[in-house]
Amino acid sequence: MSPHVLLLGGTAEARELAADLATRPGVRVTTSLAGRVSRPGALDGDVRTGGFGGTDGLARWLREHRVDAVVDATHPFAAGITANAARAAVATGIPVVTLRRPGWCPVPGDRWHSAASLAEAAALLPGLGRRVFLTTGRLGLAAFADLARIHFLVRSVEAPEPPLPADTEVLLARGPFTLDGELNLLREHRADVLVTKDSGGSATAPKLTAARELGLPVVVVRRPPLPEGVSAVPDVASALALLELTPR
């Protein structure tokens, strides 16, 4: 019978995996999306949307849909679904391959400040600048809401969820972004500090180069750890290899 692969998605890597797996005769691929983005874009293979209802719900779904293998290709900050997938693997015996793109590393010239959380990032800002380019996504911005004397340029794919800081300008945009574009944006808005999660990948990395070229400090929010006992592969080819499928 055809193997059924469930991709836990929401990333470029999951999209790439779906495109690859959908072309393989005899492989059935379903991508699961949380449903946070209203227009997620077309995906190859089948798509299901919305939470499973915790670990038990995910385990039930895997059994009911006769899933043979799961690839957790969710965003490095999506710690809840990654933990659920690891527990569901134990409960069902269905293998889960965890794909995590590598995090970013500072290079000479970078002025990075590491933060364990959005709250810690917010606490660092008064000592670093007055005009912040905030790129940590649309959720969790309440952590910055009390910083009344700082101007925020918030960039996110969809409208950020309130509460927001009093002096906030919103820019709706979806990557990939270019170095020239990021340099122009930082200059136009006279940003003097950048805040980002350590998302990794190339699509949103040019902002880091732009900040370095302009000599700006960057607050980098560290990733949540992987669940105990889980190890990750760094890219699509390695995930396919673990599924025992060579890249096309």
Ligand code: NAP
């Ligand atoms: P999360 O905190 O790990 O997940 C919270 C709950 O959302 C999960 O327990 C699960 O609900 C549901 N969920 C998450 N991802 C799902 C998926 N792919 N399919 C079905 N249900 C899912 O996740 P999050 O940080 O809110 O991220 C949500 C999605 O957005 C992820 O798929 C991630 O890849 C994508 N994303 C996240 C970020 C980020 O910065 N966090 C950035 C870009 C993209 P149940 O317990 O009910 O199953």
